[in-house]
Amino acid sequence: LTKEINPDIIVITGDLIDSRRTNKDNMNIATSYIKSAVDIAPVYYVSGNHESRSDLYEELKIIFEEYGVINMDNTHKNIQLNGVTISLLGLADICFNPINNYEHPNSPFSFDEILGNLKTESKNNFTILLSHRPELITLYAKENIDLVFSGHAHGGQIRLPFSGGIIAPNQGFFPKYTSGIHRLNSTSLVISRGLGNSLAPQRIFNRPELVVVTLSNE
Template identity: 25%
Template sequence: MKTGAKRKLEIKTWEIKTDRLKRTDGSLRIVFLADLHDRLWGEGQEQLLEAIDSLKADLILGAGDMLVAKEHAVKMEHALLLFEELTKRQIPIILSNGNHESRMRQQPEKYEHQYEAYAGRLTSMGVRILSDEACELVHGSSSVKIYGYEMPLEYYHKLRQPVYKGEDLEQKFGRPDEKHFHILMAHNPVYFDTYAAWGADLTLAGHLHGGIIRIPGIGGVITPQVKLFPEYDRGFFERNGKYMAVSAGLGEHTVPIRIFNPPQLILLTIEGVA
């Protein structure tokens, strides 16, 4: 196995305070991964593993595109290696699907049984995959609800950005209650306002690779849908008390360049104030 060239990895940390969690429960530390695209970070994923270990997470969440899905040429071995090593840390790992995993799952005529092979290997390691599913995580005396949303593929087509009002979200998950802190893993960040209006306290997204090329003071230049100057390219956003973290991603594909746009690992700390 070739060793990936060592490169800069940006680590970003953001803090959220919420009355949905109890102050006495202490902070919930979440390492957030997105858009690995099967990149190898040093021999055995050593560089990335060391960075994750340094963040001392309680939970690892991944919002999709861990692999590269091309017809009859899926690349997944480096992603599987990462999660095989992470499961040795005895930290819960929960993933959702991005557009690459979704098209593998939804288009078996093109990808045959590759999604089942990928998901099966992850599940056998103890990784939880949420595909239009939700699960509950107990944190002290409080509760966090985590949703893995698989957005319909039409919202990923190039040169188009369909209107999205969230009916699909409500049909799949209902409406969030007031008792939990709700984390929505939704790969495409473009529709943050809709996610927030639905009731996601925190949305985790990626997909836009930070805009690929960034202009200082302006932001990302272009998205995978070939839209110029996206609003939610990378970073931390807030709307009426709802938050979204958008990862610039840990890898690339198709256009393997980054300018003023380093790969990114994110730590989110959620503190209760109730």
């Protein structure tokens, strides 16, 4: 399906593995998709909370690098799409930092300062941020990020007609940010429901999805 879409770039916003289920015997589920994806388009990746809890993450990073995946954890990169310069920014998941104050254990900077520094590097370019957590939309809007891709909520796991998702990590019951496009000030947040499960072993009325976004300079 990804090959049929023929994207310019592929972005992955974390939780390619399940820290409770992924092991050396089955982590090829994640690596095989990545290996096929890099043959289609450049792949940009940031970590999620499951990577932060997995002993396999360091090994996976080496494999991804060998495949040509570009790890965007706490870094930025300018890319050219159809003659337009876009600043691609990435944030490592906050589980790599104490969650209460977002302080990075190996850095004097706070989580919002890391994003602020990345935004400064982007100058006046159109900015795309890869960040696992949709519930931090206020922080993204504060830095005037143009477009954010995130996941984490798994579509609310169980979806009810006209009500949306039932539960999501870090948002609790009846969460606001589980899928679709949300806007705050000049920031647009695109949330993927993803392909896997989270708090429960099944999804109900909650189809997995690959999100396709078309950018226009109109």
